[in-house]
Amino acid sequence: MSGVPGHGVAARLEARGVRLAYEGRVVASDLSLAVPDGSFTVVVGPNACGKSTLLRAFSRLLRPQAGAVVLDGAAIASYRPKEAARRVGLLPQSATAPEGITVADLVARGRYPHQGLVRQWSAADEVATTDAMLATGVEELRDRLVDDLSGGQRQRVWVAVALAQQTPLLLLDEPTTFLDVSHQVELLDLFADLHEAGTTVVAVLHDLNHAARYATHLVVMKDGAVVTAGAPADVLTAELVEAVYGLACVVVPDPVTGTPMVVPRGREARRPR
């Protein structure tokens, strides 16, 4: 299925030699990345390395100037938007809930790609909406106003909106950024559950230790290019972190999961003695 050399695994979604730019500012000039089917792929890298831009290209928010994002063997730009939206879902970084909307009404809007002029609201939509709320633990909140929820609950509702889309692929753009640490872990556990249930998940994360814990496939980017990709245990080394982030550190096994854990040396190690 994959036509890119170096990728032996099947990949429904991949970027092939894409050139990504905003208004002339080139973020990546020739970027290729395949998302292995059934993986929990996490993309990490320093600020402005192009990881969120890549996710925007995967989710059709940014059109590559060259190359193509390929979904199921065809350029994603060639799909009708609703058709693509039935296959790839996105949890965007910034989304706004209309004033006065209830949880259930907001989640129901995730059904848009399955609806049309002829086919409007159906029992299948009702089931998908309720299932999405059950999976994210917000079903009890269904008649509450989204405005009245806490940050953690609200993010869960937005996950439910994306789940209601019922896509086999789910993209997450820095999903934990504005949450405290307990809500971060809670949400990442939820994504791990979704991955267990068969969804291919692609997430952009900042926290290397979270990435190492949850990823089955870790992609490290710098300056608009993929530095390395693979299982976190194979990829995440002190040399790599030093080379990519310019951060001196030690990598030890995580005491809970055994996955690599990055411990920065910080200023002490850098100060000339």
Add this chain to the structure above:
Amino acid sequence: MSAAASTAARTALRRLPVLGVPLRRRPLVVGALLVAACLALAVVALGTGDYPLTPLQVVQAALDPSAGFARTVVLEWRMPRVLAALAFGAALGASGAVFQSLTRNPLGSPDVIGFSTGAYTGALLVLTVGGVSSAFASATGSATGATGGGAATTAGALAGGLLTALVVYALARVRGTVQGYRLVVVGIAATAVLHAANTYLLLRAQTEVAMAGAVWGAGSLSTTGWGDLTWALGALVVLVPALAVLAPALRQLELGDDAASAHGVRVERARLALVVVGVALVSVVTASSGPIAFVALAAPQVARLLLRGPGLSLVGSALVGALLLVSADQVSQRLLPGVPVGVVTVVGGGAYLLVLLLVRARRSA
């Protein structure tokens, strides 16, 4: 939750199969009440005037072809004005909901951000420079129907409104996206410029033309006859289904461009289409009756207070708009004879705007 209860919760249809409208009592009851209020007010409006009729007589006159003079009064004299108030109010309310939703700002209304002023400029240009003097027949009230001129002014208003929208939209665009508050600020500036242009056009026009233009510029339904009403209603018959088709995309756009796009909305195309339809709604009204301010501004927010649904309701805004304009026109005819309805809405709308700003200021304080 038990397994049986959960299955029931999963399959119970909580929405109408059409448009996924939630099955809730409040919007349905309030909607029905608004329709009833519009109809009641229309019957009262058809019965009041120099030849008063009871509501029953109005209905009889409308239904019975042999009703004679009463039928002429109701259908020929009063009906066009009442129909215009209902239809134009609904068009303004819906257009206001479209733009306030797109700009995410209760001030992002076509009458505030220059679109109705631009439509008026377009119509004025056709009249003064283009020399379509026959169109003023309707404005001066010397003739009942001026269909030929009506078409030209409608086209002029439409072109003026769309051109204004295009310029405001282009100026408000930064790095590919349009921020709501920026659109409002640019739009207010555009309104000021266009007001100056309108004044200039009126000053250099011939006296009679300028007089009529000024009266028309205040916004009035007093001269609406079947002639121009047919034009406007014909345009609305095209625009309303177009808006219905675009409504689901508008609801997704409320979630932000990224979410809407991820759900399969062609964001730029949908927004452009919504702007065109919204401007067209305002322009049609402006071409027929002059710029009627504040209905588009107030109706969506009043509807939101009454319906308490998510976001701004197009249908609710249209109903409230119709009710507002019919009421304002009754005030202008019965309580303040000689004062055009546009002046009534400006005064009422000014008070509304003051309350809106005070409430917002208190909430944020």
